[in-house]
Amino acid sequence: MRIINVVGARPNLIKIAPLMRAYAERDGIEPLLVHTGQHYDDNMSDLFFRQLGIPEPDLNLGVGSGSHAVQTAEIIRTFEPVALEFEPDAVLVVGDVNSTIACGLVAAKLGVSLVHVEAGLRSFDRTMPEEINRVLTDAISDLLFCTEQSGVDNLRREGVAEEKIHLVGNLMIDTLLRNKARADASTVLTELGLSPSEYAVLTLHRPSNVDDPETLRRILEAVEVIQQDLPLIFPAHPRTRARLAEFGLMDRVGALENFRVLEPLGYLDFLKLLASARLVLTDSGGIQEETTILSVPCLTLRENTERPITVEMGGNQIVGNDPGRILAAYRGIVSGEAGSGGTPPLWDGHAARRIVEVLERAL
Numbered sequence: 001m002r003i004i005n006v007v008g009a010r011p012n013l014i015k016i017a018p019l020m021r022a023y024a025e026r027d028g029i030e031p032l033l034v035h036t037g038q039h040y041d042d043n044m045s046d047l048f049f050r051q052l053g054i055p056e057p058d059l060n061l062g063v064g065s066g067s068h069a070v071q072t073a074e075i076i077r078t079f080e081p082v083a084l085e086f087e088p089d090a091v092l093v094v095g096d097v098n099s100t101i102a103c104g105l106v107a108a109k110l111g112v113s114l115v116h117v118e119a120g121l122r123s124f125d126r127t128m129p130e131e132i133n134r135v136l137t138d139a140i141s142d143l144l145f146c147t148e149q150s151g152v153d154n155l156r157r158e159g160v161a162e163e164k165i166h167l168v169g170n171l172m173i174d175t176l177l178r179n180k181a182r183a184d185a186s187t188v189l190t191e192l193g194l195s196p197s198e199y200a201v202l203t204l205h206r207p208s209n210v211d212d213p214e215t216l217r218r219i220l221e222a223v224e225v226i227q228q229d230l231p232l233i234f235p236a237h238p239r240t241r242a243r244l245a246e247f248g249l250m251d252r253v254g255a256l257e258n259f260r261v262l263e264p265l266g267y268l269d270f271l272k273l274l275a276s277a278r279l280v281l282t283d284s285g286g287i288q289e290e291t292t293i294l295s296v297p298c299l300t301l302r303e304n305t306e307r308p309i310t311v312e313m314g315g316n317q318i319v320g321n322d323p324g325r326i327l328a329a330y331r332g333i334v335s336g337e338a339g340s341g342g343t344p345p346l347w348d349g350h351a352a353r354r355i356v357e358v359l360e361r362a363l
């Protein structure tokens with residue numbers, strides 16, 4: 001059984017690593033790995049292959065950056081001949097990025113079984129490009145693997161046949177649990193002169209937060225206050241770094257004594273930084289999940305989340321991007337009022353094994 005597995009962006013790499021390992025432990029599946037090249041900087045792509053032991057991709061489509069239409073179209077155009085040449089029994093896509101929907105569409109149109117991992121998540125916010133990718137990918141998938149019960153409920157409500165839906169846990173957490181001890185050995189705290197629990201971490205990359213100068217300025221108002229209290233470490237996504245420069249905000253940011261803008265970090269250093277933080281402020285999907293398992297309080301700088309389990313477990317608060325609201329929630333955490341997470345059902349490090357077992361039965 002030949003399966004083409006697709007990766008494109010940083011979080012896809014973290015999810016595919018345990019699956020590639022699980023395939024290698026069984027006989028029945030011939031996995032191919034295709035990188036679309038949506039992310040291409042060493043610290044957004046190759047570094048994760050090296051650190052997580054992901055096999056070299058069989059092919060890199062090299063699509064790079066572009067508008068949504070250009071990037072999606074380029075992936076569709078370059079992936080179709082690959083799918084035709086390799087004649088896979090299935091194409092497996094993860095997450096909700098442009099590479100996910102583009103390769104999913106190619107598979108579905110060629111009549112190849114489409115498998116979506118991380119299916120059913122819904123923010124119910126169609127202004128978010130990922131929500132469109134999620135809804136469309138799920139609508140054309142033949143097998144849908146969910147990380148949390150809300151995903152199963154959403155798919156049922158949308159009329160997806162029961163036998164296609166499988167609640168299996170979370171590949172991102174498989175990777176976290178497997179690498180936690182390695183990350184503990186990272187020297188990143190010493191290198192940055194930080195002590196455990198005496199700093200906060202910020203990540204930002206959603207277009208709704210960083211592409212509008214007014215919104216980005218408002219978030220920086222909260223950042224300015226928090227960094228007076230606690231060192232704030234900010235491994236900046238390339239989109240965000242570009243916007244800070246474009247909006248002339250680099251000087252303002254550079255003048256903040258306790259705010260450290262870094263390049264994106266490798267997985268092990270970043271996991272160490274998360275695990276030891278007093279709190280995390282983020283608009284990332286994956287980081288809401290990782291902080292939940294690590295029991296580190298998380299403030300999500302968005303108006304909604306497609307991962308409600310992280311809120312239900314008590315560690316994640318949805319606070320939007322208004323500085324007053326961010327700071328009120330921040331003060332709640334430092335005064336010990338907030339919850340700190342826990343372990344959602346099946347987030348036990350064995351999602352990849354469950355997925356492979358279903359694939360062997362179903363395909």
Ligand code: UD1
Pocket residue numbers: 009010011038039040041044065066071096097098099129130205237238239242285
């Ligand atoms: C993409 C995903 C988003 C995901 C995020 C993870 C879509 C629609 N968005 O957003 O869901 O949460 O990845 O990080 O698929 N850039 C570089 N180097 C790189 C990659 C990007 O400099 O290696 C810069 C380019 O200027 C590019 C911009 O970042 O235009 C945005 O990259 P893109 O892949 O389009 O979207 P992300 O914001 O990374």
Ligand code: UDP
Pocket residue numbers: 010011014172203205235236263264265266267268270271283284285286287290
């Ligand atoms: N991450 C990382 N280095 C960083 C920032 C994030 O390794 O500097 C990891 C993080 O631990 C998580 C994943 O990247 O596993 C999240 O990716 P991102 O926030 O880019 O995307 P999203 O999850 O929002 O789609």
